[in-house]
Amino acid sequence: MNRDDKQFLQGVGDRVRERRLALKLTQAELGKRAGLHRTFVGSVERGERNVALLSLRKLARVLRVPPAELLTEPDPGA
């Protein structure tokens, strides 16, 4: 778990947070709808978690984006 890895996970966390705020959800709401715990959602957004694919997919569904989008750099023109 080097710096590079952390940056990658932090990027994913940032995508999640952006989408969550855009939908005006709390971490607890997102967690509830995704079937994941509130504290877990928070730690993902902070880039502290090496999320597994199925959990990423659960989040992506609630956020209404394809799972792959949570792994890609944000479009500068967005």
Add this chain to the structure above:
Amino acid sequence: MNRDDKQFLQGVGDRVRERRLALKLTQAELGKRAGLHRTFVGSVERGERNVALLSLRKLARVLRVPPAELLTEPDPGA
């Protein structure tokens, strides 16, 4: 871990296998270069594993594709 989940993971496994064969690597070679065990790579390709993001990224690097591409449906025109 319902059928839908399995299909999703199987899809990821298929992308990995396609890329690996395209690069003419064995599972053992891919595992070695990615820093993952041979038997683990095999189980991922069979869709049996809920891979974590950092492991997906390790595989993507050796396969020379962005991690997100391993989560997307194959382009029919590819």
Add this chain to the structure above:
DNA sequence: GTGTAGACTACGGTCGACA
């Protein structure tokens, strides 16, 4: 070259409480 099986360790993910 790949699949399977078992045993093992590390960490993904849950949960309750308090700031």
Add this chain to the structure above:
DNA sequence: TTGTCGACCGTAGTCTACA
């Protein structure tokens, strides 16, 4: 509303061995 801490449990991921 979010972050943090600690205890807990299931599984991601390693490794050896055999078909």
